[in-house]
Amino acid sequence: MSARALFAAIVLLLLVSAPGAAPTQGQTPRVVEITAERFEFWPSEITVAEGEAVELRIRSDDTMHGFRIVGAGTNVLVPKRGKGYAVARFTGSRPGRYTFECNRMCGAGHNFMRGVLVVGAAGADAP
Amino acid sequence: MNSAHQKLWFLLPAIVAVLAPSPAAAQETDQGYPATGPISGYMDFHFNKADGENGVLDFHRFVLILNHGFSPRLRFVGELELEHAFVEGLEEGGELELEQAYIDFLLSRAMNVRAGMLLMPVGIINERHEPPVFNGVERPFVDTVIVPSTWFDVGAGVHGELGAGWRYRAYVVAPLNALEFTAEEGIRGGRQKGSEANVRNVAYTARVEYRGIRALTLGASMWAGEGSFVAPRLDTGVTVGEFDARFRRNRLELRWQFAQVEIADAVRLNDVLSRTSGVSPNIARTLRGFYSEAAYRLWNAGPPRDLVAFARYENFDTQFRMPEGLVPLKQFDRDAWVTGVTYYPDPDIAVKADYVYLRNRSGLFPNRHLVNLGLGWWF
Structure with a gap:
């Protein structure tokens, strides 16, 4: 192997292992803090790169809420203020817009409690 | 077909579009639907004591919220409220009100359709008026x-x-009935409350909120409609404009709101009411109010160690600008200092105490001092 080819192989190896590359098993997910409050999530729009894993930490500012990512099988209870936070993990396996919502009735404005995870290029609504 | 009906008909294609199954809806699982409940609600009772008057103990509100999901995208919410614990004829004892009862057609994040009995999206409190979300025993x-x-x-x-x-x-939405406006309470008496509401004219209301910055909420609301359907020759347009801001970070919470009501052709409205009742109602052409509130979480360890102290200044005048020929009643040019504490043994339970100094600009009516205690909860 020539020196030039060896150099190219090393550079390629460095690029592959650099942050931002496709996730490998055991990669630490990016942490996203979400606040739930009657009747909203903040932030209500979260961008995730395609293939990126995120850990959503949802903390309530008032009562107990639910957190469900529609069509992704994620469904957790968010404890009341001062009682910690819920964790939901999500991997942007394919581009699209994934709706999340409170799925525990929390008052008359409950239906306003929705948000979206945008994976990669914003496409049509994912299920 | 009159203009109001034409305005309502334009909604029909939107509703049909909503009811037609969309590709996205077809992909969404219906698992868990239809689903009813659980029942939720809020309640509060108060002790109110004004200087020189006997104290009053009042179970002010008992509200039950019902909900049903027909599918993930078709949902019903209803709110039934009993005020002052007891209802008798002509509302002398209290009120039983259907404050909300609507179907949400959840289409997309950007646009959803709602129809039924709706809360007007005006101001901070009207859509979020449950006891644990505002300071003070009574609403601002x-x-x-x-x-x-x-x-x-x-x-x-x-x-x-x-x-x-x-x-x-x-x-x-259905408009206000301008013939029920008063000098003291402004447009409050004109609410038709969805009870065989006259919709010869319709009203429009909208609110825009900005939540792009953590801890800050900015809002602007409007309501506009004709409110003179009972007296055909009147043209009483009513416009409500409102701006508000909320900021909450760590222990500090700040609120500010400004609201103004404009009543067009108030001269003729007063004239018609004077002719029918024999007394001038002295309805203004402009009503204005604003308040600023600062709250600080003194005890911030989380329930049951959760205590908030607050102070609010309010200025409100239902005789702010009068139509030509009418003199403002200065007792309705008021301001108030409200200060107190809210203790949360649980995030959904608020124990409240406050003191109110309510002043007016008239030399004939005394200023008032009030002490209020309240217990409210929400589930």
């Missing part, structure tokens, strides 16, 4: 006599989030 005066909360009526419209922190609501 501005949200009572300028924005007549709880302000609800029948209608339909759209709501959604546009991204970058912007969200909106816009409804077509």
Whole structure:
């Protein structure tokens, strides 16, 4: 192997292992803090790169809420203020817009409690 | 077909579009639907004591909220409220009100359709008026006599989030009845409350909120409609404009709200009411109010160690600008200092105490001192 080819192989190896590359098993997910409050999530729009894993930490500012990512099988209870936070993990396996919502009735404005995870290029609504 | 009906008909294609199954809806699982409940609600009772008067103990509100999901995208919410614990003929003892009863057609993040009995999206309090979410035993005066909360009526419209922190609501609703306006409480008596509401004219209401910055909420609301359907020759257009801001970070919470009501052709409205009752109602052409509130969480360890102290200044005048020929009644040019504490043994339970100094600009009516205690909860 020539020196030039060896150099190219090393550079390629460095690029592959650099942050931002496709996730490998055991990669630490990016942490996203979400606040739930009657009747909203903040932030209500979260961008995730395609293939990126995120850990959503949802903390309530008032009562107990639910957190469900529609069509992704994620469904957790968010404890009341001062009682910690819920964790939901999500991997942007394919581009699209994934709706999340409170799925525990929390008052008359409950239906306003929705948000979206945008994976990669914003496409049509994912299920 | 008159103009109001034409305005309502334009909603029909939107509703048909909503009911038609969309590709996205077809992909969504219906697992868990239909589903009813659980029942939720809120309640509060108060002790109110004004200087020189006997104290009053009042179970002010008992509210039950019902919900049903027909499918993930078709949902019903209803709110039934009993005020002052007891209802008898002509509302002498209290009120039983259907404050909300609507179907949400959840289409997309940007646009959803809502129809039924709706809360007007005006101000901070009208849509979020449950005891644990505001300081003070009673709601702010501005949200009572300028924005007549709880302000609800029948209608339909759209709501959604546009991204970058912007969200909106816009409804077509039944108008106010201007013949029920008063000098003291402004437009409050004109609410038709969805009870065989006259819709010869319709009203429009909308709110835009910005939540693009953590801890900050900015809002602007409007309501506009003709309110003179009982007296055909009147043209009493009513416009409500409102701006508000909320900031909450760590222990500090700040609130600010400004609201103004304009009543067009108030001269003729007063004239018609004078002719029918024999007394001039002295209805203003402009009503105005604003308040600023600062709250600080003194005890911040989380329930049951959760205590908030607050102070609020309110200025509200239901005689702010008078129509030509009428003199303002200065007792309705008022301001108030409200200060007190809210203790949360649980995030959904608020134990409240406050002191109110209510002043007016008239030399004939004394200023008032009030002490209030309250217990409210929400589940």
